[in-house]
Amino acid sequence: MKAKITGLLVLAVALILGGCSSSANYAYQIDQQQLEKQQNSTRLSAHTGHVVWMNPPLKKVEKVQTN
Numbered sequence: 270m271k272a273k274i275t276g277l278l279v280l281a282v283a284l285i286l287g288g289c290s291s292s293a294n295y296a297y298q299i300d301q302q303q304l305e306k307q308q309n310s311t312r313l314s315a316h317t318g319h320v321v322w323m324n325p326p327l328k329k330v331e332k333v334q335t336n
Contacts (some may be wrong), residue, residue, distance in 0.1 A: 296329075297327040298327065304326065
């Protein structure tokens with residue numbers, strides 16, 4: 270019984286650590302379309318103030334594979 274629990278624990282740790290070592294196939298970029306939409310709305314409306322992004326809008330894009 271104790272060997273079965275130890276085996277399952279080792280398997281779980283191996284799966285968790287193995288999943289962390291895989292490289293991601295995507296990256297985050299600044300979403301220029303979202304920024305343009307906000308900048309255009311500030312130009313068209315006189316009562317809207319200047320917008321400063323503390324965290325700019327991001328979009329997820331696939332990484333380009335280079336060999």
